Amino acid sequence: MNCFTMNSAFPGQLSGTHPRSSCLLEATGIAKSFGSGTSSASKLEVVSDFSLRLETGKLVTMFGPNGCGKSTILNILAGILTPDSGEVVRSSGNASRLSIGYVFQNHADTLLPWRTVRDNISFPLEICRSPVGNRNDRINRRMDQFRLAEHADKYVYELSGGLKQLVAIARATVYDPELLILDEPFSALDYSLSRMLWLRFREFWANQHVTTVFVSHNVDEAVFLGDRVIVLSSRPARVVADVEVPFGADRSLQLLSSTDFFSTRNQVLDAFERGRVI
Amino acid sequence: MKRFTIVLLPVGILALWSVGSGIHLFDPLFLPPPWEVVTSLFSGLRSGALVQDLVATVLRSIAGFLLAAIVGVPTGLLMGRIPTLARATQPTIDFFRSVPATALFPLFLFFFGIGDTAKIAIVVYACSLIVLVNTAYGSLQVKEARILCAKVMGATRWCIFWKIVIPESSPGVFAGLRVALSLSFVLIVVTEMFIGTTVGLGYHIMNSQIVYRIPDMYAGIILAGLMGYLANVGLLQIERRLLHWVGR
Numbered sequence: 231m232n233c234f235t236m237n238s239a240f241p242g243q244l245s246g247t248h249p250r251s252s253c254l255l256e257a258t259g260i261a262k263s264f265g266s267g268t269s270s271a272s273k274l275e276v277v278s279d280f281s282l283r284l285e286t287g288k289l290v291t292m293f294g295p296n297g298c299g300k301s302t303i304l305n306i307l308a309g310i311l312t313p314d315s316g317e318v319v320r321s322s323g324n325a326s327r328l329s330i331g332y333v334f335q336n337h338a339d340t341l342l343p344w345r346t347v348r349d350n351i352s353f354p355l356e357i358c359r360s361p362v363g364n365r366n367d368r369i370n371r372r373m374d375q376f377r378l379a380e381h382a383d384k385y386v387y388e389l390s391g392g393l394k395q396l397v398a399i400a401r402a403t404v405y406d407p408e409l410l411i412l413d414e415p416f417s418a419l420d421y422s423l424s425r426m427l428w429l430r431f432r433e434f435w436a437n438q439h440v441t442t443v444f445v446s447h448n449v450d451e452a453v454f455l456g457d458r459v460i461v462l463s464s465r466p467a468r469v470v471a472d473v474e475v476p477f478g479a480d481r482s483l484q485l486l487s488s489t490d491f492f493s494t495r496n497q498v499l500d501a502f503e504r505g506r507v508i
Numbered sequence: 509m510k511r512f513t514i515v516l517l518p519v520g521i522l523a524l525w526s527v528g529s530g531i532h533l534f535d536p537l538f539l540p541p542p543w544e545v546v547t548s549l550f551s552g553l554r555s556g557a558l559v560q561d562l563v564a565t566v567l568r569s570i571a572g573f574l575l576a577a578i579v580g581v582p583t584g585l586l587m588g589r590i591p592t593l594a595r596a597t598q599p600t601i602d603f604f605r606s607v608p609a610t611a612l613f614p615l616f617l618f619f620f621g622i623g624d625t626a627k628i629a630i631v632v633y634a635c636s637l638i639v640l641v642n643t644a645y646g647s648l649q650v651k652e653a654r655i656l657c658a659k660v661m662g663a664t665r666w667c668i669f670w671k672i673v674i675p676e677s678s679p680g681v682f683a684g685l686r687v688a689l690s691l692s693f694v695l696i697v698v699t700e701m702f703i704g705t706t707v708g709l710g711y712h713i714m715n716s717q718i719v720y721r722i723p724d725m726y727a728g729i730i731l732a733g734l735m736g737y738l739a740n741v742g743l744l745q746i747e748r749r750l751l752h753w754v755g756r
Contacts, residue, residue, distance in 0.1 A: 308660055310656065310659075310660065327662070329662070330660055331661075332657065332660045332661075334653055334656075334657060336653050339651045339653040339654060340651075340653050340654050340656075340657035342654070342671075342672070342675070343753040343756060344675045344676075344678075344753045353658075353661070353671070354661040354662075356667075356671070357658065357661050357662055357663045357664075357667055357671075358661075358662060385752070385753060385756075387753055387756035405661070
């Protein structure tokens with residue numbers, strides 16, 4: 231089985247071998263510091279000895295304190311940043327680039343305000359020069375899944391915050407990436423709107439089963455959406471617990487008030503508290 | 509109400525000018541009454557002489573303006589996105605930006621002769637620098653998050669330049685174009701006044717001044733002002749249509 235090591239700034243550049251086929255991406259012993267100089271005092275260690283195995287078709291949520299280094303981990307997984315030590319290896323049958331859909335935390339700054347909703351979603355397909363007929367099918371399907379069809383011809387600045395989030399997600403998934411990365415996409419929204427978007431995202435995900443890493447600072451969101459919740463420590467980020475979420479693919483908001491939900495949520499919160507004092 | 513406020517100032521100026529002329533406050537040798545200027549304006553337009561001057565000035569200005577845009581926009585974008593290029597060229601550009609184009613008449617006459625080419629070249633020189641600097645500034649405003657996001661999607665540098673840098677720099681481009689458009693009219697009128705020609709608003713103004721046909725001179729000045737104003741209105745309409753998304 232061929233696997234590929236991520237060894238440069240962007241994810242097209244993967245090489246190497248790895249024996250496990252069900253895993254899309256595996257990060258081992260990742261460490262990353264920022265700052266100048268060679269002394270440890272002048273460097274800020276953001277990630278330390280971080281390991282994660284991403285199984286194909288699973289949704290992993292990452293939950294940790296603010297500023298613990300979650301975004302840095304995502305950028306390393308996406309190949310935007312190179313780790314100081316450790317490696318990110320990819321399991322794949324070919325040497326093609328790992329296609330990644332990335333919804334950034336400041337997603338409003340990544341949408342294109344001079345384009346309509348439809349044209350924003352079309353953007354990645356234009357980049358990869360997808361045939362126009364095929365392109366329209368894909369865009370329409372994604373807009374239907376996220377219930378954006380009625381807003382297709384609006385400019386993104388005419389949309390509410392929640393709809394903008396959905397456009398960013400629809401755009402990041404329209405080219406069917408192998409890995410979907412979301413960095414706190416619903417963090418700026420109020421609780422009831424967030425819950426509606428969790429449901430919509432979960433519906434979409436249950437249809438697509440795209441391998442996903444979803445970073446959140448909301449424990450309910452992390453447990454409701456994830457198949458696994460990775461709990462991270464305070465900076466430097468390392469894995470404190472890897473909590474299996476025992477719910478099926480189809481989830482409704484009633485789940486949020488179930489005993490099983492509270493039990494999983496408590497496991498996550500216990501690990502979170504442990505991580506804060508490590 | 510909006511329209512009323514727009515016309516308030518011009519009507520006020522016209523009223524002051526009329527009253528001043530009516531009570532002989534202004535020497536008609538320097539400022540003739542507005543009705544004489546209007547009469548001269550309409551007779552000039554009717555005879556076709558002023559129309560000919562207007563067309564010549566507009567064509568020269570537009571040619572200079574378009575060439576300045578063709579030179580200024582791409583170089584501005586490159587300077588904005590390539591810091592080394594910006595560092596290497598900025599002092600020289602700032603130097604030439606500070607030199608009045610009209611002071612360089614002899615140089616332009618030497619290179620381009622006394623025809624339309626020299627007049628248009630002066631406009632291209634002065635206006636392209638304005639467009640360039642504003643475009644470069646506009647391209648510095650491009651959000652890095654947008655570029656990073658496109659890179660993750662696999663966009664090439666050319667694709668990012670074409671689909672993100674150019675649209676996002678366009679507010680800066682238009683800011684430069686607006687200033688350049690007004691300046692191109694001013695410079696063409698000035699060059700027509702001083703560089704040999706027999707047609708153009710600048711020629712008309714200078715000629716009328718020399719032979720003391722002062723109402724004719726003011727008719728030319730008013731026409732030049734109106735032409736600049738209307739061109740700006742047109743450009744603003746285009747800008748509003750294209751840049752509806754700015755700041756939203």
